[in-house]
Amino acid sequence: MKKWCDNAALLTLHGNTVGMVSKEFVVSAPGKIILHGEHAVVYGKLAVAAALSLRTTLHIKTIHDKDDVLLHLPDIGVEVGWSVPEIAAAVALPVCDPEKPAPPSEELLQKLKTFASIPHDSADTKTLALVSFLYLYCAIVGSQKTLTPLEIRIESKLPVSAGLGSSAAYSVCLAASLLLHKNLISASGKWSEKDLQLINAWAFQAEKVIHGKPSGIDNSVSTYGHAVSFTKGSEPVILSQVPSIRILLVNTKVPRSTKTLVESVKKKYDKSTVVMSAVMDTMEAVAKECLILFEKMYKGKADEYYKQLEELIYINQQQLDIIGVSHIALEKVIQITKANGLCSKLTGAGGGGCAFALIRPDVPKETLDCVIQQLSLEGFDCWETGIGAEGVTLHV
Structure with missing residues (x-):
């Protein structure tokens, strides 16, 4: 497997022409913490969550010398690579309209698990995180019936499985980077409400693959930052005026x-x-x-x-x-x-x-x-x- 390039110059955004973005850049997203209302929220009460300064960071670049997609997750000891032609052969592209996020069908989900050699009944979030990556990769990058060879490295300051939104930060980083790669959101990084909604919606689909029935709170906090208030059955309210x-x-x-x-x-x-x-x-x-x-x-x-x-x-x-x-x-x-x-x-x-x-x-x-x-x-x-x-x- 090709070693990830540590040259900082290669891990920044290079704007060449308006509307175009180089295929090497870095995105990050925060974890979350429940401040007040845990457990009470189950009974229809208000709860408050906030974005942590601890972040997950994703480095992405296009590969030119091999036809693979490589995923490095050093925090959990995962280094995997798949052949792009083999993915395309296993999945009927396009999966969906990338501007209309949707969950994978049960049939597609099982195909992706089979392709990744993951048991169909697996509940392990670490392995399901790989399936969520494959789904977003196919749905967003493969929207025009072709897949781009990519190398992605994701590192985090967030502990895994600690209730601090590590999977949501992972999902948000994946969604943002793949949407940016396909020029489906602004290359400037000054994202509009529409851009953020698209990132959040795709991150929520990834969270569904990992957790089954997530609330959507974690990915909303990770996407919008600051803090949110929420009650069961209602959309989270984004709170932008939050003190540090x-x-x-x-x-x-x-x-x-x-x-x-x-x-x-x-x-x-x-x-x-x-x-x-x-x-x-x-x-x-x-x-x-x-x-x-x-x-x-x-x-x-x-x-x-x-x-x-x-x-x-x-x-x-x-x-x-x-x-x-x-x-x-x-x-x-x-x-x-x-x-x-x-x-x-x-x-x-x-x-x-x-x-x-x-x-x-x-x-x-x-x-x-x-x-x-x-x-x-x-x-x-x-x-x-x-x-x-x-x-x-x-x-x-």
């Missing part, structure tokens, strides 16, 4: 099953509906208050509102503990951060997974270093990062 806020993100590395946790909360809800409804209402009130504070922070002196943000984090964590989705590892994170003057909560399904602590502007570096050291000694991974990041981006 620093957080300490902590991965306990404790595996958990979202499905099992959701089911356990449902049992409690069915048993004590009145009480659990009140808890869900409280979590929604926290999410709504968070949006009000974000607006105030964006327009005024942000430092004034950090104490109120901490209060919301504390209240939400208490509610999550009440519904039984905390974990001894998450409680250890909360204990260590609290002892050092920080406020934290779990994010996502709970039962392990990740938590985050708000970093106020007045927190000394020495304190933060001490917290990170203590958490690391517990075996946890830590990232000092931020929320409110830009969405999918073309790097010129």
Whole structure:
């Protein structure tokens, strides 16, 4: 397999003529974090998610010396290549209109799995990520009945399977780069609402291949960036006026099953509906208050509102503990951060997974270093990062 070229000059966009783009460029997209409303959203309540500063980056270039498409995913140890003529022979091109995103038919999905030597009943997200790539490659690049040999390398700062939107960032990067390769979105990188909608819609199709029935929240956050508010059954509301806020993100590395946790909360809800409804209402009130504070922070002196943000984090964590989705590892994170003057909560399904602590502007570096050291000694991974990041981006 041909080695990826590390020459930075080859990994930038080179505009030659209006409407034309070279076939070598870099795009990136952020991960996501649920700030407030996890679990409550299942019961029709408002939740808030934000884009992380941790990003996935995709390098793409056209291959001229062989008729292959190569995909490098070093973070998960995957290096694969397929013959372009063999892909074209296995799939009837064109698959669909690339400007009208649609999911693959069951027949096409099984053909792609067979071609990639992936079991038809596989639920492994890492292997299904390869199938999602093949689908987007055929649907977008093969729209004119021909496929271009490409080499793609995707690297990420996001941990995999941690509830931080790593697959969505992967999908968004793929969608944007392939659409750009086919000149279906602006070559300038200053993407219109129509461009972003097309990227988001294709990323959602990729997410369907990987996860089956995704909510669409993760790919929306990764596409548009900043933050979104959402309720079950409604389109996400993009929030562009979001303050830049620093957080300490902590991965306990404790595996958990979202499905099992959701089911356990449902049992409690069915048993004590009145009480659990009140808890869900409280979590929604926290999410709504968070949006009000974000607006105030964006327009005024942000430092004034950090104490109120901490209060919301504390209240939400208490509610999550009440519904039984905390974990001894998450409680250890909360204990260590609290002892050092920080406020934290779990994010996502709970039962392990990740938590985050708000970093106020007045927190000394020495304190933060001490917290990170203590958490690391517990075996946890830590990232000092931020929320409110830009969405999918073309790097010129």
